[in-house]
Amino acid sequence: MKDRKKDHIKLAEEAYVGIDQLDPRFSYEPLLSSHAEGVDLSVSFLGSKLVYPIWISSMTGGTGTAKEINQNLAKVAAKYRIGMGLGSIRPLLDNPKLIDDFAVRKYIGDGLPLMANIGIAQLEDIILGHKYDTLKEALDRLEVTGLIVHVNPMQEFIQFEGDRFKYPPIDTIKHLLDLSDYPVVVKEVGCGMGPESLKALCSLPLGAIEFAAFGGTNFSALEMLRNSELGSDALQGLSTIGHSADEMIAIVNQLTTSGSSQVTDFIVSGGVSSFLDGHYYTDKCEGNTLYGMAYRLLKYAESYDNLDQFMEKEVGGLEFARRFIRIKK
Numbered sequence: 001m002k003d004r005k006k007d008h009i010k011l012a013e014e015a016y017v018g019i020d021q022l023d024p025r026f027s028y029e030p031l032l033s034s035h036a037e038g039v040d041l042s043v044s045f046l047g048s049k050l051v052y053p054i055w056i057s058s059m060t061g062g063t064g065t066a067k068e069i070n071q072n073l074a075k076v077a078a079k080y081r082i083g084m085g086l087g088s089i090r091p092l093l094d095n096p097k098l099i100d101d102f103a104v105r106k107y108i109g110d111g112l113p114l115m116a117n118i119g120i121a122q123l124e125d126i127i128l129g130h131k132y133d134t135l136k137e138a139l140d141r142l143e144v145t146g147l148i149v150h151v152n153p154m155q156e157f158i159q160f161e162g163d164r165f166k167y168p169p170i171d172t173i174k175h176l177l178d179l180s181d182y183p184v185v186v187k188e189v190g191c192g193m194g195p196e197s198l199k200a201l202c203s204l205p206l207g208a209i210e211f212a213a214f215g216g217t218n219f220s221a222l223e224m225l226r227n228s229e230l231g232s233d234a235l236q237g238l239s240t241i242g243h244s245a246d247e248m249i250a251i252v253n254q255l256t257t258s259g260s261s262q263v264t265d266f267i268v269s270g271g272v273s274s275f276l277d278g279h280y281y282t283d284k285c286e287g288n289t290l291y292g293m294a295y296r297l298l299k300y301a302e303s304y305d306n307l308d309q310f311m312e313k314e315v316g317g318l319e320f321a322r323r324f325i326r327i328k329k
């Protein structure tokens, strides 16, 4: 009894929340819903119906645990009826024997979006080398819905052995669209994209744009950590460059409402730290919007059970938010 009292006092101290911790984005409406009320969170994305507006952002392939991680991610996607992006298939293009790392259609099942992923530098090589057939063959073998192209000039520039682009990525993407019957999605890798790039992308018949905004895992910062070359700290400032998800939402909303966007589907990702961010972003962004997570899922992805438990809490939290938490206008 004495110990319990002590615990209460100690925990009350720990649970004391400062006013500065209040999230100003939301209003909490405890009176107007019930826990039992059904909520429909479904959204149409790339022509499929997803039960939750959640996307598993591109991560892995071609490394030791990639196969298991991708299979776990695909199984969880199947259970919760959400979509997923594979990590870059560059290793597979170099070594077709790696197919098992990436071939997860049998786990995710038919009818859910599963996207392959390739870097813009490799895509440029493929297009300049007239090797689109090789890429298409890989997409066919993987039975994917389409292809995500990651556009990462800053990461490549900072990376010690990074690639250099011969042409502006927008031209390479236009070439791809001329060649490909597969839906194409374009993303960054954690820096987001500015207004002119988004405007250029929105003028194309893309399947979707994934933000990979600034504020979460940042591959420019990551390459800075990997690059131990003398003098590389001169580039440090680059890890502060990019665009937040909020800023990018404002830009695409403006393009959408003015009728100047051909793109209707968006994945808001990059630093999505909880279902509350997801609740907020999917409400704010016009169009068919999902929220995407990479790092938060990777932490659990080596174990299906851990990943499943995380996802159960994530979708439960999102359902709770839809019932009781509103976005301030």
Ligand SMILES: Cc1cc2nc3c(=O)[nH]c(=O)nc-3n(C[C@H](O)[C@H](O)[C@H](O)COP(=O)(O)O)c2cc1C
Residues within 6 Å of the ligand: 057, 058, 059, 060, 086, 087, 088, 117, 149, 150, 187, 188, 189, 190, 212, 213, 215, 216, 217, 218, 269, 270, 271, 272, 292, 293, 294, 295, 296, 298
């Ligand atoms: C381990 C790891 C590997 C990644 N590999 C890829 C990749 O192959 N292709 C890609 O487009 N993005 C890749 N990303 C970037 C993510 O898709 C995402 O854009 C970025 O991590 C920001 O999301 P987050 O803040 O939720 O982690 C990777 C991220 C992580 C953490």
